[in-house]
Structures are given as C-alpha cells and as structure tokens.
Amino acid sequence: MIPNNLKIYNTLTRTTEKFEPLHTGHVGMYVCGPTVYSNAHLGNARTFMSFDVIFRYLTHLGYKVRYVRNITDAGHLESDADEGEDKISKKAKLEQLEPMEIVQRYTIDFHNMMQLFNALPPSIEPTATGHIIEQIEMTKKIIDNGYAYEAEGSIYFDVEKFSKEHNYTILTGRKLEDLMNGTRELGGQDEKRGRLDFALWIKAKPEHLMKWPSPWGVGFPGWHLECSAMSSKYLGDQFDIHGGGMDLAPTHHTNEIAQNLACSHKNPARYWIHTNMLTVNGQKMSKSLGNSFLPHELFTGNHKLLEKGYSPMTVRFFVLQAHYRSTLDFGNEALQAAEKGFTRLMNAVKLMDGVPVSNSSTSDIPTLVANVYAAMNDDFNTPIALSHLFEGVRIINSVNDKKETLSQDDKTLLTKLFNDFVFDILGLKEENEVNTDKIDGLMNMILDVRTDAKAKKDFTTSDLIRDKLKEIGFEIKDGKEGTSYTIN
C-alpha cells in the first residue's frame, strides 16, 4: 500500500471527506452503467472515463478494488406513469429485431468505445436480465418489510411510508413537500397510492416482449431495482463507493438508497460520487436534446460542429483537463488545445529516457512528485495533477536542451512519476505505434543523406527532403545533436 491521504467529495454529506474503506486494503465500487438501447455518446464516455481514472488511482494506491458496472438491458419505461412501452422492446419492433439483438449490438458498441478510450473493463459487468431472480427476491423482501404493496400485478414502493422512518431525500437534500408539489396528481385509474411511489415490478402487457414470470404474474423489473439488487449481490449490503452521472442522483440513486434501506436497513454506499455533465455550447449533451456526439463522428470529424477529427486520446486528455465534478464544454478550440497539449506531453515522455544525467538536479523532483499525489488525493483533481506534470515536461525539455540538470536518482523518480501517472493512472497512451525498427532505420538513412546535403550547403535538396517527409507525416527537427523526427 502507498500511504495516502485520499479525500473524496461525498454527495451524501456535501463535503469532502477522508476516504476510509470498510475493509482495510479493499474497495468495493459500483457505477451505474449504460442502457444499451442505442449508441453511447461522448457524455456517457466522459463519466466512465472519470470512474476509470478513479478505479486506476485506487488500484495504484494498492487497494484491491472490485469495480462493478452494470449493463441495463432490461429496458426502462418511458413515462413516469409506468405505462408505455419498454424502450428496448420498442426499438426491437421498429427494426424487426429481437430485444436481445438490440442489447447485443449496443453492448458491443459500448465496449468498443470504452476500449478506444483506453478504459479498463470493470471487475464485474452484470446485466439486469441476468439478475431477474435477485430482483424478484429483493422485491419480496421489501414487501415483507412493509415498504411495498401489490396493485393489479405490479409492485410499488411506498415512499410516503418509507419517508416517515427514513430520510428519503438524503442524497439531494430536497424537501419532500417540494418533490410532492413537482409531481402530478394521481389520476383515478392510478394503481399507485402515493404520488412519489415508484415501481419495483411491473405487470407486462400481452404485447410486451421482455417479460418474466414472478410471484405476482408475468412482468418485468422497475427502473431502479437492478442496481440495488446487483450491488448488494456482488459488493454486500454496504460497500465503499457508488458512482454515476449527476443526473442520476435525484431519482435513480434516491430510489436505490430507499430500496436498499427498505430491504437490508443499510444505505448501500458510504461515499457517493457524481460526475458532472459534458456540455455543448453550455448545454448538457444528451440524446433527447439531439446535441450528442457519437465517437465515430468525433474521430472522423464528420459533425457539423467540428472542423476536423480528434483521436480518442485527445478526447481522454481533454476530459482529464477538467475536474470530474465540473461541467466541461465541448468544442473545436478546446479540442484543438487538448490535441496540442497532449502531443507536447507525449513528446516529453518519449524524450525522457535519453535525457542526460548529472551529479545534481536543478529542480526539486521529490516535491513535484508530492504535488502530483496531493492533487490526486484531493478528490481526484486531474487538472491540477496535469498542471504539475507539465512542470515535469518543462524540466525534461530543459534538461534535454542542457539548460537544466537532473541527477540519476531524480531522473529515475521522474521517469517513474510519468510512467505511473500518464499511463497507469490517467490511462493515456501513445497512439502512433507504427514506429518500428525498420521505419527508424529507413528514416535514419534518409536523414543521413539530408545531413550530407546540408553539409554541402545544398539546401534545395535538404529542404525538399524535409518538405516531402512532412507531407507524408514525418516532422524533421534539426538539433545540436543531429536531426530527429516525429511521426504525426
């Protein structure tokens, strides 16, 4: 274990708290995953990249982390009236496909996207349809405990009863009466007893495609139940961290906490982490607003708001330059800045190995290392961590230019810092891995010819070589120690 002083902002308490795991050396973390009825967009990707960094950092600190992220494949209802079609079934009918065909397609799409962004897979990725029995069992328990009732083959959670004994709005701090006022009046044909009640189990109409037998007839699980059931199954009634996008807190997570409390009398997680939204021109990126970007639109630049394409690592770097609890505005200029910044960072990483060693250092490397850790320990502040790493970039470049010096110990320290943080924790990686030995040999031959031409003051030839190489994507740099190149 690396001694740490990790602090996490906890939505539950609205404060930044010292992180202390339930079981020494172990961390249980549950993150609400995607609903696989359409393509995941970049807003979704941001959230999962944020938790990827959290997962990686906790692992780096030496914790044995069990990271559970679900796949919602059972479909959610479309309206709060608990009627209307299941989203997945709807799309299936539309496209004449089996619901599980849709699920399969978009699950693969999601995994591909996360892989492109270099996100590590979670330890367990359970599906809602794979845990129907657990959800039924949980519903039974909640009924037995007196917090749910049956109506016409559906089961509803009794929020008003629950809220008499528990703080239903503990996560958002809202007033119950305000919530009540924000909800419509119950209609005469409503099965619910209370306005805020939500479904645990819903009776399926005959045309409904995704349905399962239960003690209350054929139906399907409610919106929020799967996460309660699966988190407790794999992480226990109480675990360390529960995460998700901020938009899930008021409804989904609020109900999740209620379900777990009603079932096992425990708030499932000690630390609730919520990531903020990706915005476009200041507005939340979302499917319903139609302003979302799909990964391939971003990579190809085939989008009306983009001038060009941006690589997955550029986007990852871009995301890391903002704190996870702040909104982040998506746009051309910002992405271009990220692209250049990322290149500068990676170029310094490549230089690091060959940097000369001296007897002493002109920079305080141990302090730099401490600063980077301090930033990450302060609620995973990646922008600050990056700003310190850029100080490291400056040092590497200066030492390479022989304007500053680095001792062997400090060089080792700095190398480890960059390897640990840039690659292992921030999860960035080199994208142009075409730099094989053969290309290197070929390039050196060409550059020798050019150096020869330069020596003969034949600048026409030397410039021609440089320009032609640049067209192909090789950038030439003349330095004191000879000529080097980078592949763009």
Next chain:
RNA sequence: GGUACCGUGGCCGAGUGGCUAGGCCGAGGUCUGCAAAACCUCUUACAGCAGUUCGAAUCUGCUCGGUACCUCCA
C-alpha cells in the same frame, strides 16, 4: 413555478480571504542556413453593484445572465 449550482484573461479550465494554476492561442527573444521543436520573457483575469475586512476574484446581500434537476438520460 420549485430546488440547486454556476458566471475566471481570445478559447478550455484549476484554485482561493493577502503569495504565478495549467493547456492552447498571441507578441518578443535564444537556438538555427531557413524552418520546426524546445526553452526564456511578456500580455495578469475573476459578471455588475453595495457591504464585511488592514486586505476579496475568494465571505455577505442584491441585481443581471446561464445551466441542471423536478419526466428516460452518464
């Protein structure tokens, strides 16, 4: 309408009661055959108004503007 949050230099974005965030862009310089890269220097901002304070961009109040949630959404 209710409830929160936010408003930082050309752009993105940290932070915070006094001490330079950082990235990108721009200007000048060093280096160089010329470039490029790199390094150095410069440009020094915190919506507006009033208040608290020795001192506020950071605290308080008001005003203006924006966003989110209240309905599926990461």
